Amino acid sequence: MEDFNPCRYAVINEKNPREIVMLRGFGCSWRRCRFCDYHLDFSQDGKANSALNQKQLEKVTGIHGKLEVINSGSFVDLDEDTLALITKTCVSRGIGQIHFECHWRHRKETAPFRRRFAAHGIELKIKTGVETFDSLFRESYLSKGIDTDSPEEIAQFFDEVCLLQGLPGQTAESMEQDIRTGLAFFERVCINIMQKNRRPIQPDPGVIGIFARELYPKYINNDRVDILMENTAFGVGGAAEHAE
Numbered sequence: 141m142e143d144f145n146p147c148r149y150a151v152i153n154e155k156n157p158r159e160i161v162m163l164r165g166f167g168c169s170w171r172r173c174r175f176c177d178y179h180l181d182f183s184q185d186g187k188a189n190s191a192l193n194q195k196q197l198e199k200v201t202g203i204h205g206k207l208e209v210i211n212s213g214s215f216v217d218l219d220e221d222t223l224a225l226i227t228k229t230c231v232s233r234g235i236g237q238i239h240f241e242c243h244w245r246h247r248k249e250t251a252p253f254r255r256r257f258a259a260h261g262i263e264l265k266i267k268t269g270v271e272t273f274d275s276l277f278r279e280s281y282l283s284k285g286i287d288t289d290s291p292e293e294i295a296q297f298f299d300e301v302c303l304l305q306g307l308p309g310q311t312a313e314s315m316e317q318d319i320r321t322g323l324a325f326f327e328r329v330c331i332n333i334m335q336k337n338r339r340p341i342q343p344d345p346g347v348i349g350i351f352a353r354e355l356y357p358k359y360i361n362n363d364r365v366d367i368l369m370e371n372t373a374f375g376v377g378g379a380a381e382h383a384e
């Protein structure tokens with residue numbers, strides 16, 4: 141991959157206070173989402189990944205008792221040394237909750253991971269990028285790779301969802317419907333506003349304007365909703381689109 145040197149550690153003091161680290165894994169195993177170039181942050185060199193990840197995890201203090209771990213794809217794409225280091229870091233810093241991201245295709249791997257971390261007294265909150273509950277739009281336009289149109293089924297495996305808004309074809313009504321569905325079935329909703337990148341799907345400034353005028357004021361004070369108008373809003377990242 142080309143040079144990518146983002147900020148990888150930050151502390152979020154507002155809603156759902158937590159520390160956040162952006163680690164590097166073997167890479168997203170899906171890589172087909174037509175809006176995403178975030179998956180370019182990966183390496184097949186597990187030792188190099190764990191060395192890089194160790195440096196970031198050393199910064200974690202446990203200040204809020206919660207840690208969010210994001211990486212280029214799903215947390216199951218992290219190497220075993222990094223997973224062990226995450227566990228050790230949480231235990232030694234008194235962190236009882238980890239937020240991870242995971243693609244739908246790995247849904248059946250989530251339960252064993254929940255048990256594995258629970259054995260160390262750590263609860264997992266697993267977030268998945270649904271982007272929209274309109275499955276026709278999602279699969280024919282975004283190529284997200286989720287083969288169900290049932291939010292109930294998605295919620296059997298995941299606690300939180302990411303939505304992608306500001307896309308051509310979205311309306312105030314369709315975006316709000318997605319937010320309402322997300323809030324009805326999941327503990328938290330993270331709304332990512334589409335950012336221009338090297339992939340085919342581009343942000344729609346008109347739709348982003350509608351979001352900013354009509355939906356941002358309605359949901360910005362909702363404690364269960366994060367809104368990322370920029371993809372670096374959590375203080376990590378710097379050259380890519382969000383994902384799970």
Ligand code: SF4
Nearest residue numbers: 168171173176383384
């Ligand atoms: S959005 Fe997530 S699942 Fe899709 S290609 Fe990017 S990293 Fe992979």
